[in-house]
Amino acid sequence: MSHQAKGAHDVEADDLVPILTPTTDILPRLKTLAVHFASKYNVEPSFFARVPGRVNLIGEHIDYCGYAVCPMAIEQDILVAVASSKYNDIYLTNIDPKYKDFQCSFENVGSCISDSESGPAWYKYFLCGVKGALEVIPTESIPTGILIAVWGNIPPNSGLSSSSALVSAALLSIAHANQHQLSKHELATISARAERHIGTQGGGMDQAIAFLGKAGSAKLIEFNPLRATDVRLPKNAVFVIAHSQAYHNKASTTDFNLRVAECRLAAQIIAKKRNKDWEHIQKLIDIQEKLAFDLDEMVTVVMSDLHEQPYTLDEICESLDTDYERLKKMSLISSFNISQTFKLQQRALHVFQEASRVLAFQRINEESGIMELEKLQHLGSLMSKSHASLHKLYECSHPSVDLLVERAVHRGAYGARLTGAGWGGCIVAIIDKTEVQQFVDALRTDLCRNSTKHRAELKDMVFPTEPNQGAVIYTVSTLF
Ligand code: ADP
Ligand code: NG1
16 A cells, blocks of 8 residues: 555555455455455455454543543454446445345445435445545545455444444545555544444544554554554453343444433533533543543542433533533534433543543553562453443443353453443453463353353354454455
8 A cells, every 4th residue: 555555645654554465364264255256246356455343451431532442453354355347336245145235326425324214234334434535535536436345254233343344444445446545543533533424423442443453462542643552461361252142233222322422511511610611622531631630530520510310401501501502513412302311420430430440451561560460350350340330330231241241250250341332242351361261161151051042153252362453455466
């Protein structure tokens, strides 16, 4: 992408998505996808884009409040085979037959995404990435048509970021097909913005780790400006992901956006109470910066300025000395019914305490004076506290997730927590390296007992993971 690229600005080689010759481990999947591609389009793909999912180790529901998070890219990914075409449209096909083929013109991308009839259909996530590309690539450079085949193995609707991998892979595919040079940081920022076209107001963690992920290292992702720093995990720590078998699609309910709105309203009410211009406050970090308090002091502010009972819209308008129409413009509440209530104290408390836990998590990893075992205990304890807060204060867990967290700890994890947006999905547990196989087997046995599924099918439901490489482009030279 670096040499022939058209995006006319200097980018450090390190900040470009690598273009690699496929290695033997990925080759069989690329070949299978190429066969599907050729059977649909009668031509061969000219390159592949690969974007991984992620597991968030700690820092849940705080990226959209401006706070740092600690994810790592996982092995599971979205693979896209791409070729330009002389026909004028975008053609999409998916190896998984439950995702139906789709076709539309570049001009109609926006209207296809916003078409409310089809709900958050799979192709809309891809089109979000296309829209992101169209917003930055000059119109005359967009290829006349493009042929795409997708194959993903990230469990969808499960908190491992399958949606962002798909959006990011679409953006990367269009940019590369068009030889438009974008840095990893730009790709992360554009795809975070692009995914909001699906309707959810995410904070950018998923797209950041999708591009900035690195093999062997989790990342501390900070925002505004976007930065990714290595987090060196203890050598004896292994993270195991387990699926609760409850699924939740973020874009098909208002759960996720309600939390984003609650955080914004909490920040604005604190601002008003403390004589700051609430209309210029969007995130909880904005009000923290305005008040120049540390995170512990913000906890005290939350407890004194916000009450526990849910707020009605009438009370919020009164507290902010504004009307409903103005509030709709400033506070992300337009999609809610007038009778909707908002839990501001609980959500803000979670955010400030979780932001502190992320910093503590990073500090423990950097400590040289403590034993490895003690590190596991500290990290595990922070993860379990994070889960308790997501369950109690943020109310985004699920009974099956809570049960799995309990079982993981019972089976020897130093700590475990919901990972990703929640309301179902996966947990992540921290285990001593020497105990992983035993732990995984025990958790699979537990799941087997409570499931109609066969043990072999549950293999993909509990698996150890390690930090993986972010997005790459694969050439096809060794393929055919
Ligand atoms: P996640 O937590 O995995 O990001 P979301 O609920 O936000 O879950 O989005 C998941 C959606 O992304 C799926 O419902 C589907 O539309 C789309 N998706 C995920 N994986 C694939 C795939 N392999 N092929 C097509 N679409 C996919
Ligand atoms: P997942 O779990 O991938 O749906 C979502 C948001 C993140 C973050 C987490 C909660 C998107 C695309 N992703 O992730 O930004 O807020 O929830 O920590 O909206």
